[in-house]
Amino acid sequence: MHKNRELWLAFLAIVAITGIYALVVWQTRAIPAAGGFFGHALGILGFLLMLMTETLYSLRKRARRARWGRMADWLQFHIFTGIVGPYLVLLHTSWKFNGLAGVVTALTVLIVISGFIGRYIYTRIPRTLDGVEMDKPSGKLQAAALLSARRALAIWHAIHIPISMALFTAAFIHIGAALYYATLLR
Numbered sequence: 001m002h003k004n005r006e007l008w009l010a011f012l013a014i015v016a017i018t019g020i021y022a023l024v025v026w027q028t029r030a031i032p033a034a035g036g037f038f039g040h041a042l043g044i045l046g047f048l049l050m051l052m053t054e055t056l057y058s059l060r061k062r063a064r065r066a067r068w069g070r071m072a073d074w075l076q077f078h079i080f081t082g083i084v085g086p087y088l089v090l091l092h093t094s095w096k097f098n099g100l101a102g103v104v105t106a107l108t109v110l111i112v113i114s115g116f117i118g119r120y121i122y123t124r125i126p127r128t129l130d131g132v133e134m135d136k137p138s139g140k141l142q143a144a145a146l147l148s149a150r151r152a153l154a155i156w157h158a159i160h161i162p163i164s165m166a167l168f169t170a171a172f173i174h175i176g177a178a179l180y181y182a183t184l185l186r
């Protein structure tokens with residue numbers, strides 16, 4: 001559990017959610033409709049988790065002198081909600097991907113894949129250069145590796161963040177339109 005704790009917890013949550021979803025399918029003998037009670041709840045809950053993913057870690061990151069929680073824990077929480085939220089939203093879709101809602105789903109899948117790539121790069125950056133003897137060849141090698149990993153993360157940021165912005169822009173339009181047409185005009 002120790003090193004990949006957030007991935008294990010996300011996996012357990014996914015198993016539990018899948019169990020509940022299967023139970024509903026079994027009870028109703030139907031795929032939950034996206035605009036029905038259960039499907040709607042999945043979409044709202046999933047989207048709330050995704051909103052938390054988008055905002056909380058960034059807020060904590062910018063509050064440098066804050067004492068509320070270690071950065072490492074906030075990143076773990078980011079990854080947990082960043083996996084479980086999209087999974088709930090995936091079950092919300094009722095496995096139909098027409099129009100803008102389909103685009104929102106595609107962007108959601110993309111941001112999760114991108115997140116895993118970022119996590120991989122991130123874990124390759126040593127937290128400090130403590131203990132590295134810079135005058136030794138091995139020390140120089142480590143410093144070079146650190147620099148290239150930092151560069152890779154900067155490039156990755158420049159891709160991951162615009163995807164998330166496109167995602168939330170499209171998602172808000174989907175939500176507005178879905179509520180207007182499917183809920184209010186029903």
Ligand code: HEM
Nearest residue numbers: 034035043044047089093096097098101104105171178182
């Ligand atoms: C990122 C989050 C979301 C994604 C990726 C998403 C995706 C989708 C998809 C793929 C569909 C099915 C479209 C089709 O029938 O082809 C759908 C339907 C729907 N969504 Fe979402 N959704 C999200 C969030 C939400 C939220 C938060 C709400 C409500 C507040 C919502 C309300 C609805 C409704 C009411 C429908 C049914 C529309 C209808 O029956 O015509 N969605 N969504």
Ligand code: HEM
Nearest residue numbers: 050053054058061079082083111112115116118119122164
């Ligand atoms: C709903 C899904 C997700 C959204 C909306 C999202 C959004 C973001 C945003 C906006 C940032 C920039 C934070 C900042 O520098 O202020 C970020 C960073 C990051 N995200 Fe995500 N993310 C999602 C899912 C994931 C997933 C699933 C993972 C890992 C498996 C992940 C790993 C990371 C990592 C490693 C960083 C960089 C941390 C840093 O440089 O300090 N994200 N994410």
